[in-house]
Amino acid sequence: MDLPRVTVITPSFNQADFLEQTIQSVLSQNYPNLEYMIVDGGSTDGSVEIIRKYGDRLAWWVSEMDRGQAEAINKGFARATGELVAWLNSDDLFQPGSILAAVEAFRSHPEAGIVYGDVLSINAAGEPINLMKFTPYTLQDLMAFKIISQPGAMMRRAVLQQAGDLELRFHYMLDHHLWLRMVRLAPMVYLPRQQAAARFHPAAKNLAQAPKFGEEALLVAAWLAAQPEFGPDYHPRKVWGGAYRVNGWYQVEGDHPAAALRSYARSFANDPGAALADWRRMLYAGLALLGLARLKGVYYAARGQIRRRTRPEIYGERHATRQDPPRHS
Numbered sequence: 141m142d143l144p145r146v147t148v149i150t151p152s153f154n155q156a157d158f159l160e161q162t163i164q165s166v167l168s169q170n171y172p173n174l175e176y177m178i179v180d181g182g183s184t185d186g187s188v189e190i191i192r193k194y195g196d197r198l199a200w201w202v203s204e205m206d207r208g209q210a211e212a213i214n215k216g217f218a219r220a221t222g223e224l225v226a227w228l229n230s231d232d233l234f235q236p237g238s239i240l241a242a243v244e245a246f247r248s249h250p251e252a253g254i255v256y257g258d259v260l261s262i263n264a265a266g267e268p269i270n271l272m273k274f275t276p277y278t279l280q281d282l283m284a285f286k287i288i289s290q291p292g293a294m295m296r297r298a299v300l301q302q303a304g305d306l307e308l309r310f311h312y313m314l315d316h317h318l319w320l321r322m323v324r325l326a327p328m329v330y331l332p333r334q335q336a337a338a339r340f341h342p343a344a345k346n347l348a349q350a351p352k353f354g355e356e357a358l359l360v361a362a363w364l365a366a367q368p369e370f371g372p373d374y375h376p377r378k379v380w381g382g383a384y385r386v387n388g389w390y391q392v393e394g395d396h397p398a399a400a401l402r403s404y405a406r407s408f409a410n411d412p413g414a415a416l417a418d419w420r421r422m423l424y425a426g427l428a429l430l431g432l433a434r435l436k437g438v439y440y441a442a443r444g445q446i447r448r449r450t451r452p453e454i455y456g457e458r459h460a461t462r463q464d465p466p467r468h469s
Contacts, residue, residue, distance in 0.1 A: 143172060144246075146222045146223075146225070146243065148166050149217070149226070150166070150228050150229070151229060151230065152178060152179070152229075153180065153183055154181075156186040158341075165228075177220075180212075181205065182205045208308070209229075210305075210308045210310065210314050213227050214306055217300065217305055224295065225296075226293065226295065228291055232337060232339055235334050241335065242331065249327075249329045251327060252327055252328065253328065254295050254319065255294050256292050257330070258273045258335060259272045259334070260337045261339075266339075271334065274288060275330060278323075280378070282319055283370070284375075284414065285361075285386050287386075290315040295322065303324075312356040313356040313357055313360050316357075349394075350390045351396060354386055357390075361383035365379070380410040382411065384403045385403075385411075385417070385418060388400045388401075388407060389421065397429040404421075404422050
Protein backbone atom coordinates (compact mmCIF):
# COMPACT_ATOMS: atom_id res chain seq x y z
CA MET A 141 0.00 0.00 0.00
CA ASP A 142 1.03 3.61 -0.56
CA LEU A 143 1.16 4.47 3.13
CA PRO A 144 1.75 8.06 4.28
CA ARG A 145 4.83 8.86 6.32
CA VAL A 146 4.20 8.97 10.06
CA THR A 147 6.51 10.91 12.36
CA VAL A 148 6.68 9.84 16.02
CA ILE A 149 8.55 11.96 18.56
CA THR A 150 9.58 10.75 22.01
CA PRO A 151 10.60 13.46 24.51
CA SER A 152 12.56 12.09 27.44
CA PHE A 153 14.60 12.99 30.49
CA ASN A 154 16.07 10.43 32.89
CA GLN A 155 13.57 7.71 32.01
CA ALA A 156 16.01 4.82 31.52
CA ASP A 157 13.71 2.49 33.46
CA PHE A 158 11.01 2.78 30.80
CA LEU A 159 12.61 4.30 27.69
CA GLU A 160 13.61 1.07 25.96
CA GLN A 161 10.11 -0.34 26.26
CA THR A 162 8.74 2.84 24.72
CA ILE A 163 11.21 2.66 21.82
CA GLN A 164 10.43 -1.00 21.19
CA SER A 165 6.70 -0.32 21.18
CA VAL A 166 7.23 2.17 18.36
CA LEU A 167 9.69 0.17 16.28
CA SER A 168 7.73 -3.08 16.67
CA GLN A 169 4.81 -1.48 14.85
CA ASN A 170 6.62 -2.52 11.66
CA TYR A 171 5.07 0.43 9.92
CA PRO A 172 7.03 0.73 6.65
CA ASN A 173 7.02 4.53 6.37
CA LEU A 174 7.97 5.54 9.91
CA GLU A 175 10.10 8.52 10.91
CA TYR A 176 11.05 8.12 14.57
CA MET A 177 12.82 10.80 16.61
CA ILE A 178 13.93 10.97 20.25
CA VAL A 179 14.56 14.30 21.97
CA ASP A 180 16.40 13.79 25.24
CA GLY A 181 16.88 16.63 27.73
CA GLY A 182 20.45 15.74 28.69
CA SER A 183 19.80 12.59 30.71
CA THR A 184 22.46 11.24 33.07
CA ASP A 185 20.83 7.91 33.98
CA GLY A 186 21.90 5.76 31.04
CA SER A 187 19.16 6.91 28.69
CA VAL A 188 21.65 8.07 26.08
CA GLU A 189 23.21 4.62 25.91
CA ILE A 190 19.77 3.14 25.30
CA ILE A 191 19.09 5.65 22.53
CA ARG A 192 22.43 4.91 20.87
CA LYS A 193 21.53 1.22 20.84
CA TYR A 194 18.69 2.04 18.45
CA GLY A 195 20.39 4.91 16.64
CA ASP A 196 20.45 3.21 13.24
CA ARG A 197 16.65 2.92 13.34
CA LEU A 198 16.04 6.54 14.28
CA ALA A 199 15.57 9.37 11.83
CA TRP A 200 17.14 11.77 14.35
CA TRP A 201 17.94 12.06 18.01
CA VAL A 202 19.58 14.54 20.32
CA SER A 203 20.50 14.79 23.99
CA GLU A 204 20.83 18.38 25.17
CA MET A 205 19.48 20.77 27.79
CA ASP A 206 16.04 22.19 27.06
CA ARG A 207 13.23 24.08 28.75
CA GLY A 208 10.92 21.15 29.18
CA GLN A 209 8.52 18.87 27.38
CA ALA A 210 6.96 21.43 25.08
CA GLU A 211 10.29 22.65 23.71
CA ALA A 212 11.51 19.08 23.23
CA ILE A 213 8.43 18.10 21.24
CA ASN A 214 8.57 21.31 19.23
CA LYS A 215 12.13 20.39 18.19
CA GLY A 216 10.70 17.20 16.75
CA PHE A 217 7.83 19.04 15.07
CA ALA A 218 10.36 21.32 13.35
CA ARG A 219 12.15 18.31 11.82
CA ALA A 220 9.08 16.20 11.07
CA THR A 221 8.38 15.35 7.44
CA GLY A 222 5.47 12.98 8.00
CA GLU A 223 1.97 13.69 6.80
CA LEU A 224 0.86 12.45 10.22
CA VAL A 225 2.56 13.20 13.55
CA ALA A 226 2.35 11.86 17.09
CA TRP A 227 4.39 12.10 20.26
CA LEU A 228 4.83 9.30 22.75
CA ASN A 229 6.29 10.10 26.15
CA SER A 230 9.20 7.99 27.30
CA ASP A 231 7.19 6.01 29.84
CA ASP A 232 4.19 5.27 27.60
CA LEU A 233 3.65 2.57 24.98
CA PHE A 234 1.95 2.13 21.63
CA GLN A 235 -0.29 -0.91 21.42
CA PRO A 236 0.37 -3.32 18.51
CA GLY A 237 -0.94 -2.06 15.20
CA SER A 238 -1.88 1.36 16.53
CA ILE A 239 -0.04 3.38 13.89
CA LEU A 240 -1.65 1.56 10.98
CA ALA A 241 -5.07 1.75 12.64
CA ALA A 242 -4.73 5.53 13.01
CA VAL A 243 -3.54 5.88 9.41
CA GLU A 244 -6.57 3.95 8.17
CA ALA A 245 -8.84 6.19 10.24
CA PHE A 246 -7.30 9.29 8.67
CA ARG A 247 -7.80 7.76 5.22
CA SER A 248 -11.46 7.14 6.01
CA HIS A 249 -11.83 10.70 7.35
CA PRO A 250 -9.79 13.06 5.17
CA GLU A 251 -11.40 15.99 7.00
CA ALA A 252 -9.92 14.95 10.37
CA GLY A 253 -7.14 16.85 12.08
CA ILE A 254 -6.80 14.45 15.03
CA VAL A 255 -7.57 10.76 15.45
CA TYR A 256 -7.68 9.44 19.02
CA GLY A 257 -8.45 6.11 20.65
CA ASP A 258 -8.78 4.37 23.98
CA VAL A 259 -5.80 4.11 26.33
CA LEU A 260 -4.89 1.48 28.91
CA SER A 261 -3.42 2.81 32.14
CA ILE A 262 -0.59 0.67 33.55
CA ASN A 263 1.63 0.81 36.61
CA ALA A 264 5.42 0.93 36.77
CA ALA A 265 5.60 -2.83 36.28
CA GLY A 266 3.39 -2.67 33.19
CA GLU A 267 0.37 -4.19 34.92
CA PRO A 268 -3.07 -2.93 33.83
CA ILE A 269 -4.89 -0.50 36.11
CA ASN A 270 -7.81 0.73 34.08
CA LEU A 271 -8.99 1.06 30.49
CA MET A 272 -9.81 4.66 29.60
CA LYS A 273 -12.58 4.53 27.01
CA PHE A 274 -13.81 7.55 25.12
CA THR A 275 -16.59 8.66 22.82
CA PRO A 276 -16.67 11.04 19.86
CA TYR A 277 -15.92 14.59 21.01
CA THR A 278 -16.57 17.96 19.45
CA LEU A 279 -14.85 21.29 19.91
CA GLN A 280 -17.50 22.24 22.47
CA ASP A 281 -16.70 19.08 24.43
CA LEU A 282 -13.02 20.03 24.55
CA MET A 283 -13.92 23.56 25.58
CA ALA A 284 -15.92 22.07 28.47
CA PHE A 285 -12.72 20.23 29.47
CA LYS A 286 -13.56 16.75 28.37
CA ILE A 287 -10.02 15.45 28.03
CA ILE A 288 -8.62 12.92 25.57
CA SER A 289 -5.61 10.77 26.43
CA GLN A 290 -2.57 12.13 24.60
CA PRO A 291 -0.69 8.83 23.97
CA GLY A 292 -3.68 7.62 21.97
CA ALA A 293 -3.77 10.66 19.66
CA MET A 294 -2.28 11.26 16.21
CA MET A 295 -2.35 14.56 14.28
CA ARG A 296 -2.41 15.65 10.67
CA ARG A 297 0.75 17.73 10.32
CA ALA A 298 -0.85 20.29 7.97
CA VAL A 299 -3.42 21.13 10.65
CA LEU A 300 -0.75 21.16 13.35
CA GLN A 301 1.31 23.63 11.35
CA GLN A 302 -1.71 25.84 10.90
CA ALA A 303 -2.50 25.74 14.63
CA GLY A 304 1.10 26.29 15.71
CA ASP A 305 3.50 24.54 18.06
CA LEU A 306 3.01 23.70 21.72
CA GLU A 307 3.17 26.81 23.86
CA LEU A 308 6.10 26.82 26.28
CA ARG A 309 4.11 28.56 29.02
CA PHE A 310 1.99 25.44 29.52
CA HIS A 311 3.64 22.52 31.31
CA TYR A 312 0.63 20.46 32.42
CA MET A 313 -2.27 21.19 30.05
CA LEU A 314 -0.14 21.77 26.96
CA ASP A 315 -1.74 18.91 25.04
CA HIS A 316 -5.31 20.05 25.71
CA HIS A 317 -4.37 23.60 24.71
CA LEU A 318 -3.04 22.27 21.40
CA TRP A 319 -6.13 20.12 20.77
CA LEU A 320 -8.36 23.16 21.21
CA ARG A 321 -6.42 25.11 18.61
CA MET A 322 -6.40 22.21 16.18
CA VAL A 323 -10.04 21.16 16.53
CA ARG A 324 -11.12 24.73 15.86
CA LEU A 325 -9.58 24.17 12.39
CA ALA A 326 -10.52 20.54 11.69
CA PRO A 327 -12.65 17.93 13.49
CA MET A 328 -11.31 15.09 15.60
CA VAL A 329 -12.29 11.47 15.01
CA TYR A 330 -12.66 8.81 17.68
CA LEU A 331 -11.18 5.41 16.91
CA PRO A 332 -12.89 2.79 19.12
CA ARG A 333 -9.71 0.83 19.67
CA GLN A 334 -7.05 0.55 22.35
CA GLN A 335 -4.27 2.66 20.86
CA ALA A 336 -1.74 3.11 23.66
CA ALA A 337 -0.80 2.40 27.26
CA ALA A 338 -0.11 5.26 29.68
CA ARG A 339 2.14 4.50 32.60
CA PHE A 340 1.51 5.78 36.12
CA HIS A 341 4.49 5.76 38.48
CA PRO A 342 5.68 7.75 41.51
CA ALA A 343 8.07 9.97 39.51
CA ALA A 344 5.26 11.23 37.29
CA LYS A 345 4.38 14.83 38.03
CA ASN A 346 0.66 14.11 37.94
CA LEU A 347 1.25 12.52 41.35
CA ALA A 348 3.78 14.91 42.86
CA GLN A 349 2.27 18.11 41.42
CA ALA A 350 -1.38 17.19 40.89
CA PRO A 351 -2.84 20.63 41.77
CA LYS A 352 -0.77 22.26 39.03
CA PHE A 353 -2.91 20.53 36.40
CA GLY A 354 -6.06 22.12 37.79
CA GLU A 355 -4.39 25.52 38.00
CA GLU A 356 -3.44 25.31 34.33
CA ALA A 357 -6.98 24.26 33.41
CA LEU A 358 -8.11 27.63 34.80
CA LEU A 359 -5.39 29.36 32.77
CA VAL A 360 -6.61 27.60 29.62
CA ALA A 361 -10.18 28.70 30.44
CA ALA A 362 -9.00 32.29 30.79
CA TRP A 363 -7.16 31.98 27.48
CA LEU A 364 -10.34 30.71 25.80
CA ALA A 365 -12.28 33.72 27.09
CA ALA A 366 -9.85 35.99 25.24
CA GLN A 367 -10.08 34.16 21.89
CA PRO A 368 -12.87 35.63 19.76
CA GLU A 369 -12.18 33.15 16.95
CA PHE A 370 -13.99 30.42 18.92
CA GLY A 371 -17.15 32.47 18.39
CA PRO A 372 -20.47 30.63 18.78
CA ASP A 373 -18.75 27.54 20.17
CA TYR A 374 -17.74 29.46 23.27
CA HIS A 375 -20.18 29.03 26.17
CA PRO A 376 -18.57 30.59 29.23
CA ARG A 377 -20.56 28.67 31.83
CA LYS A 378 -19.68 25.35 30.22
CA VAL A 379 -16.02 26.37 29.93
CA TRP A 380 -15.67 27.57 33.52
CA GLY A 381 -17.82 24.76 34.91
CA GLY A 382 -15.51 22.24 33.27
CA ALA A 383 -12.32 24.05 34.25
CA TYR A 384 -13.32 24.32 37.91
CA ARG A 385 -14.34 20.68 37.88
CA VAL A 386 -10.88 19.71 36.63
CA ASN A 387 -9.32 21.89 39.29
CA GLY A 388 -11.46 20.27 41.95
CA TRP A 389 -10.46 16.83 40.72
CA TYR A 390 -6.77 17.61 41.03
CA GLN A 391 -7.12 19.38 44.36
CA VAL A 392 -8.65 16.19 45.75
CA GLU A 393 -5.81 14.23 44.19
CA GLY A 394 -3.32 16.55 45.87
CA ASP A 395 -5.08 16.12 49.24
CA HIS A 396 -6.38 19.70 49.40
CA PRO A 397 -10.05 19.08 50.28
CA ALA A 398 -10.94 22.70 51.18
CA ALA A 399 -9.56 23.99 47.88
CA ALA A 400 -11.33 21.15 46.07
CA LEU A 401 -14.72 22.03 47.57
CA ARG A 402 -14.26 25.71 46.73
CA SER A 403 -13.51 24.78 43.15
CA TYR A 404 -16.43 22.38 42.93
CA ALA A 405 -18.71 25.12 44.27
CA ARG A 406 -17.60 27.39 41.44
CA SER A 407 -18.09 24.54 38.97
CA PHE A 408 -21.63 24.05 40.25
CA ALA A 409 -22.39 27.76 40.00
CA ASN A 410 -21.43 27.69 36.32
CA ASP A 411 -22.56 24.24 35.22
CA PRO A 412 -24.32 22.12 37.88
CA GLY A 413 -24.23 19.01 35.71
CA ALA A 414 -20.45 19.14 35.38
CA ALA A 415 -19.93 19.43 39.12
CA LEU A 416 -22.50 16.81 40.11
CA ALA A 417 -20.81 14.26 37.88
CA ASP A 418 -18.12 14.26 40.58
CA TRP A 419 -20.47 14.02 43.57
CA ARG A 420 -18.57 11.10 45.08
CA ARG A 421 -15.31 13.01 45.04
CA MET A 422 -17.05 16.03 46.53
CA LEU A 423 -18.39 13.79 49.29
CA TYR A 424 -14.94 12.43 49.96
CA ALA A 425 -13.45 15.96 50.06
CA GLY A 426 -16.08 16.95 52.63
CA LEU A 427 -15.33 13.91 54.78
CA ALA A 428 -11.61 14.57 54.52
CA LEU A 429 -12.17 18.15 55.64
CA LEU A 430 -13.92 16.78 58.73
CA GLY A 431 -10.96 14.55 59.48
CA LEU A 432 -12.59 11.42 58.14
CA ALA A 433 -10.14 10.81 55.33
CA ARG A 434 -9.80 7.23 56.54
CA LEU A 435 -13.13 6.64 54.87
CA LYS A 436 -11.53 7.07 51.47
CA GLY A 437 -11.46 3.28 51.12
CA VAL A 438 -15.23 3.24 51.48
CA TYR A 439 -15.52 6.03 48.91
CA TYR A 440 -13.39 4.23 46.34
CA ALA A 441 -15.17 0.95 46.94
CA ALA A 442 -18.47 2.69 46.30
CA ARG A 443 -17.02 4.17 43.16
CA GLY A 444 -16.09 0.71 41.99
CA GLN A 445 -12.36 1.36 41.85
CA ILE A 446 -9.33 0.96 44.07
CA ARG A 447 -7.39 4.17 44.54
CA ARG A 448 -3.86 3.65 43.31
CA ARG A 449 -2.63 7.22 43.69
CA THR A 450 -2.69 7.68 39.96
CA ARG A 451 -3.88 10.68 38.02
CA PRO A 452 -7.65 11.12 37.90
CA GLU A 453 -10.05 10.51 35.08
CA ILE A 454 -12.36 13.21 33.86
CA TYR A 455 -15.50 11.98 32.11
CA GLY A 456 -13.54 8.74 31.79
CA GLU A 457 -10.50 10.43 30.29
CA ARG A 458 -7.00 11.29 31.38
CA HIS A 459 -4.50 14.10 30.99
CA ALA A 460 -1.25 12.75 29.64
CA THR A 461 1.36 15.43 30.06
CA ARG A 462 3.28 14.14 33.01
CA GLN A 463 6.73 15.66 32.53
CA ASP A 464 8.18 18.12 34.98
CA PRO A 465 9.36 21.54 33.79
CA PRO A 466 12.03 22.34 32.98
CA ARG A 467 12.76 18.66 32.60
CA HIS A 468 10.93 15.56 31.44
CA SER A 469 9.89 13.00 33.99
